[in-house]
Amino acid sequence: MKDKPDTRELLLKVAKEEFLYKGFEKASMRTICKNANVTTGAAYFFFKDKDDMFCHLVVNEAEVILSHIVEIENENKIIRDDKKISLDSAIDINTLQIKGILKYMYDNFDVFLLLLCKSIGSSMENFYDKMVECFKNLNRDYIMNKRDTGEIGVYFDENILHNLVSLQVSAIVEPIRHQLPREEALKQVDVIARFFYGGWNELMRLKKA
Template identity: 30%
Template sequence: MKNEKETREKLLSCAKEEFMEKGFQNASLRQICSRAGVTTGAVYFFFKDKDGLFSALVEPTYQGVMGALIHHLQEDMEEDLATYVHKPGDHDPFVEELIHVLYQNHDAVTLLISKSTGSKYEHVIDEFIEMIEKNFMGLSEEYARSVPGKQLNRPMVHWLSHLSIMTFVHLLTHIKDEKKALRFMKPAMEHLILGWMNFILEDKEK
């Protein structure tokens, strides 16, 4: 049992190096196994295939990020935008939670957002954007109905959803330190929230 556990961990370690260096699509199972000192049969025994090996590295982090986003979106759904008054720092707990998840698992997140082409995770950024957009489209439609003479600006909601996720992607690729990332993201989140509040509605077409 100990040898099996050690072999599995060695494969994961060598696979992470290979995936980080070459990305999923160009990574070689043969090279991973050579680094780990095992045959390719070990990969099929523990992980079934290359996709399974990649999943073992990124799935827990993927679930952690999804969980943080879903928790945040559920809280937002409980807000009444018609009476909501934004206060600076309202979203700090969410920012702190998500930044911590992202930076405690920085390598796995890097694999997800920039090394996953060819794997089942290759559209993960679009998946996050779609989830944000779907949630805020519903919330914003309800808000629009409460404001006379206004309607939902759908292209703006789509753009802001995209911008929200890509801000985190930018953060991860340019700032390596968690504390510095948090200092950057708190005011960035304020900017995003004000964008939502000020621009998701437009005058009704006559």
């Protein structure tokens, strides 16, 4: 049918409004269809269920961010191995990396508000955890090697690594959760980058007595 693409896009537009207002769990396919003036049968022609509809709204952007994190950590491996890069330069690079993440999130603000605040009950509710795991997995070998060689002289295990990485990711996404203006969020990045980079650097300096 000629109007099928238009119907699908209308359903997604109305669904996004419903999910943003009520969250995934409380959103209703019946209400979405009613507001779009579309039958439930037509909705199920395009989408398997409510979760499928939600995923169509967010999955592409979620994958972009997770892939970007991998790219960032690959860059950081090179930076860590380059003895010529000063601490201030490394912090500047990290600041730009975090700003890149936030800029993309603000370019797709509604999508990441859905992922971070409205996704409970959906198959995408673990997006934040995936971000944490991605950062953690890419840093694990480097940090645990530092621990095993005595360059981190305090007690340090997987749980501590997870907690610290989770704090870092939380600091990055909090502006989205609190719906701060884009400019204010980007202003915070300099402090966030310096705080966490300085913290990790301090851990690396703690030699065993």
